[in-house]
Amino acid sequence: MAELHPSAPIATYDTPTPRWVNLLTDFGRPVVAAWVMIMCAPGEHHLGKLAGWNDTLAWGMAGVLAAYAGIAAAVATKRPKGAPGKFSAVAGAWLSLAAAMSAQPVSHMFVTGHWTAEPRPPVWLVVTVSCIPPLVLGHLLHLAATPVRVKAVTPVVTQEQPETAPVTQASVPGEPPTTTPRHPVVPAGVQLLPIVPRPVAQAPTAPPSAPPIMYDDPRCAAxxxxxxxxxxxxxxxxxxxxxxxxxxxxxxxxxRGTLRAEIERHEPHLAQLPPAPVAFTA
Known part of the structure; x- marks a missing residue:
């Protein structure tokens, strides 16, 4: 068997994914997310009632935790590295998952009888659950107030100044030097021809550049x-x-169906390009 040189490129193959796998990935995730929220809602509703809310308002605890987890996870995923609010969004995503996970075992401990809420729920449970909605609202407002900022760099153009310094000459030793302008000396009797300015060719004006394309999904720019x-x-x-x-x-x-389609919708001629070879694609 022939040995490959260490610097030789290794060709890989872009194996097409079966359609049913893409359908299961695209439509299965929202179905699973909906069922998870439905299964977690009773436990979060139960904690809301133990904290002092009535039966109707206690359902808001399930909505608060579900929305907080989704918004924080989406912001943490879309915000690039080093952007303002990236660390806070990641921390909020982990905090929302921890709150949603801890609500289930705590509620089930009361429901199954391992803990008792008689004659009244514990003080730590009432205080903790009561503080969740305002903390969630404050963190979501913090994420909304820290958008991604792109720092623009303006180049500084410096022009070289013409040399206008006069020429200093020392005529006689011991006397101060005399300053004469930088002009050629014309001998007597020499007739000078008039100076005719040469026309300067104008540089062609560049056509105005097209405005940058604003994509709906920031991943299209990559x-x-x-x-x-x-x-x-x-x-x-x-x-x-x-x-x-x-x-x-x-x-x-x-x-292929969302990101590449959006790029080629803005620039239809890109869809007519020949496909990249397998080795180049990899």
């Missing part, structure tokens, strides 16, 4: 440079660009 090679990128190349830009991995259906 994929768009792949088209500059003159080839239509494949799924693995787009996934590698998304992960390199600091975003989370996503399914093949989202990469």
């Amino acid at each position: 994929i768009r440079p792949l088209y500059d090679t003159g080839l239509r990128p494949g799924t693995k190349a787009m996934r590698a660009a998304i992960i390199a830009a600091g975003f989370a991995d996503c399914s093949d259906g989202i990469i």
Whole structure:
């Protein structure tokens, strides 16, 4: 068997994902998320009632924890590394998951009789559950008040100043030097021709540049440079660009059906490019 040189490129193959796998990934996740919220809602409702809310308002505890977990996780995923609020969003996502998970065993301990709420619930439970809604509201407002800012750098152009310093000459030793302007000396009797200015060619004016494209999904900006090679990128190349830009991995259906479709909707000519070879795509 022939040995490969260490610097030789290794070709990988972009195996197409079966359609049923993409359907299960795209539509199965919202179904699972809905069932998880339905299963967690009774325990969070029970804690709300133990904390002192009536039966109707206690259902708001389930909605508060579910919305907090979803919003914090979405902000933590979409916000790039180093952006304002990235650390706070990640911490809030973990905190929301911890609150949602701890609500279930605490409620089940009371329901199954391991703990008792008679004659009244414990003080620590009442205080903790009562503080959850205002803390969630404060953190969501904090995330909304820290948008991603892009720092623009303006280049500074300096112009070279013409040399206008006069020429200083020392005529006689011991006397102060005389300053004469920097002009040529014309001998007597020499007739000078008039100076005719030469026309200066005007540089062609560059056409106005098109305004930048604003994508609905920020992950499209990480994929768009792949088209500059003159080839239509494949799924693995787009996934590698998304992960390199600091975003989370996503399914093949989202990469091809949502992100690449949005890029080619803004620039239809990109869809006509030849597909990239397998080795280049990888």
